[in-house]
Amino acid sequence: MLQLSVLKEQTAQVLAGLAKRNYKTAEVDVQAILTLDQRRRALQTQHDQAQSEANELARQIGGLMKSGDRAGADALKIRTAELKTQIRAHSDELTAVEKGQTELLYKLPNIPHESVPPGRSANDNEVVREGGSKPELPAGSLPHWDLIKKYDIIDFELGIKITGAGFPVYKGQGARLQRALVNFFLDEARDAGYTEIQPPILVNEASGYGTGQLPDKEGQMYHDAADNLYLIPTSEVPITNLYRDEIIPVERLPVRNTGYTPCFRREAGSWGADVRGLNRLHQFDKVEIVQITQPDNSYAAHADMVAHVERLLQKLELPYRVLRLCGGDMGFTSALTYDLEVWSAAQGRWLEVSSVSNFETFQANRLKCRYRAEGGKTQLLHTLNGSALALPRIVAALLENNQSPEGIRLPAALHSYCGFEKIG
Structure with missing residues (x-):
C-alpha cells in the first residue's frame, strides 16, 4: 500500500x-x-x-x-x-x-521504479541479457506433453479423475525428479545464506492483505469460506507475513528466508498451447526466496537474487534470458520486476520460470514491518521475493531440451539428487 x-x-x-x-x-x-x-x-x-x-x-x-x-x-x-x-x-x-x-x-498499485520501461503488455518488456545455448533437437522430437506419456512420468488424466484439470499426478521418475528439484533448489538457497522455512499453506485474510494478494487477486485464490482461509498462491505470502507487525532489530537485517510449498491458483488460463501440459497449472511446486532489507540495500539485494536464479538455470544447463518488465506487465505490488525465462526447444518459445521483485515499502506499509533507525524512530523496511524456482516449466524445458532416442538426459547437477542420470 x-x-x-x-x-x-x-x-x-x-x-x-x-x-x-x-x-x-x-x-x-x-x-x-x-x-x-x-x-x-x-x-x-x-x-x-x-x-x-x-x-x-x-x-x-x-x-x-x-x-x-x-x-x-x-x-x-x-x-x-x-x-x-x-x-x-x-x-x-x-x-x-x-x-x-x-x-x-x-x-492503488505500487509506483514503478524509474528504470521500469513504459509499455502495455509482455511485448514491451526489455530483454536485459541471455545465457546458455539453444539445443538442436533430433528429428521427431516431442513436446513435453507427449514425452510424459511416452515415459509414463506425469498423468493428467489421473489428476482429472481424482481432482480436476490442472492437478497432475507425478509418477515414478517424474515424482523423483520433482523431489530432486525441490531439494536441489533448497540446498542452493541454503548455501547462498537463506534460512529454510516450512510455512503453512493456508493463510488468513490479514496475511492476504499484508502481501497484496487481497483485494487485488481475490478471485484467483482458492478460498475456504467456512474458516475464511486461503490456499497460498506462493510461499511469499506466509513467509513475508512472519514479520507482520514486527520491528526487526537492525542487527538481524537483512532477513533472508527460503521455503518450498505447493502453490494454488484458480486462474489456469484458457485453451491452447500456451497453457497446455505443464505450462499452466492450478497446483504446482515452487521454492521461493524472500528478503527483507533496509531501504538503502534493497536494490543490491534485488540484483543478488536475480543472479542467484541465473546460477540455478546455468547449473541446470538451460538456455535462459532475463527480462525487465514494463509498466503494463508488472504485478500489482512490484516496484521493479525481472522475469527469467527458459527456452523450450520443442515448443519453440520462451517459458517464464521466475519473477524476482522489489516491492520497496509497498508490502511493508501494509504489514507494518519496520526497523528502528538511528535516533530511535521506526521506518518501513523493503521486501523482496523471487521464484527459485517454479517447477512445472523447468520440468517441461528439461524434458524437451534433453530428449534423445536413448531417453532424456538430465543435467549433472541433478544426478545425485535423482539417483539416475536419464529418464527412460
Missing part, C-alpha cells in the same frame, strides 16, 4: 508512475484519497477540540459542585451533553472516512 505521506508530498510523481502502469483512474482515485484526508484531518481537529472543551467543562463542573453551585453545574452539563453528541458523531464519521480512504489506498 502506498504511503499517504508520499501521495500528499509527491503527487505528481505518483500520478506519473501510475500512468506508466496505464492505470486509468489515477487522477480521480488520488484526488479522492487526498480529499478524504482533508476531511479526516478536519474531523479530527473538531473531535479533539470538542473533547478538550468537554474535559475542561468536566473540571469546571467538579469545582462548581464542590462550591455548592448546582445551578451553574447543571448549565454546564447541558453543554457537555451537546459536546458528547458531537464527539460521537465525529468519531463515527472519522471511522467511515478512514475506512473509505483505506479501501481506496488498497486499490
